[in-house]
Amino acid sequence: MKAILFDLDGTLIDSSEGITKSAQYALSHFGIDEPDRNSLFFFIGPPLINTFMEHYGFTKERALEAVEKYRERYNKIGIFECSLFPGVKECIEALKAAGYRIGLASSKPEKSCERILEHFGILDMFDEVVGATFDGRIDTKEEVLNEVMRRWSDIPRDEMCLIGDTMFDIEGANRVDVPSIAVSFGFGDVNEMVSAGAKAVIDDLRQLLDVLSKLFD
Template sequence: MKHIEGVLFDLDGTLIDSEHFYFSSWQPILAANFDLTITFEDWLTLFAGHTLVRNIHFLKQNWGIETTEEFMWKETRAAYARADMRTISLMPFAKEILENLRAAGQRIGLVTSSYQTTVDTVLGHHGLLDFFEFFVTREKVVHAKPNPEPYLLAIEKMEIPAEKLVAVEDTATGLRAAQDAGLRSIAASRFAAERAKLQTATYVVESLVDVDKILL
């Protein structure tokens, strides 16, 4: 990919293999409190890549489940603590692509709907925090993805025109945010069902190895 001066990475499902971790934490809460059973495929299709507030609204809209942000925050954070977020592994080739981009002189930022505590815990555990110039996390914006605000903030921080940046995402939610901010995009997912929803990206690939080949 020519004329790129910076890369903006999503976190969950892009750099870290966290979606099964979140699913395994949410499913027992939904089953115990609301008698709702979802599959991992349901999680990927209906919940992954969205904020807590959106998912609470989605539960009410689709299953009539009445709950609060305070309750779900408390329950999910307790579940995450019991499971230990440090057990979340990196996506294959995550460290290598960051090393390669840095060696090539590319600037790197992180744009995620997760909170800074998650970033610090998981990326800190894997020793990757220093690869990033900045982190745009949930608490730093009013509107999370799919709103373009997180990416617009990242563009501002980079001080590079949008056409010289590229976003790397794994969900339609993140892809929409990147595109609405005027960014080129690479969508990377090992799940065929997800790739089918990402066809408007500049490139659609299966892995970070493929992203590396496109960028470098």
């Protein structure tokens, strides 16, 4: 059995509203005003602690405090300020009918991933949901994918494929020797993802089954 792994933010859901509003909330705690949510899309994808440190020069201790403030709003309100991209359900149904095992591999906390999938009524369509841990033990995309490999040790890595929308997805897949496919409708740069080694680019999730059949041919 071959396995398809989906990123969440920017791949299955448009989560920009909840993430950027929660980032604004956290930054305001430190006296930082970011009125333009569109300028905060860099919060989507990478681990939050890294984003606060790299973009705002926070120390690790300050970044951890910022993550807590972010989650203070996100876990109550922001988590459901999102929408499914077109074709998600149809895509997963087609993949399952074709015999693929379906997993989620996200840098978002695992419990948050499950809540979102359940909110949209698609949690039971996934054979496994793997996300970050609140203690930081699993955080990056590479660490998430390594946890997938641990849980799905019966599936060879070359018979898995990660579907994602940013360089963090493609590079994470590269580091664990798993092929990847990029989506063009998320938050990443398509040319960068192709240059990094994405095997294909799709503009609609309903194209995925045909692309996979060629990839695994």
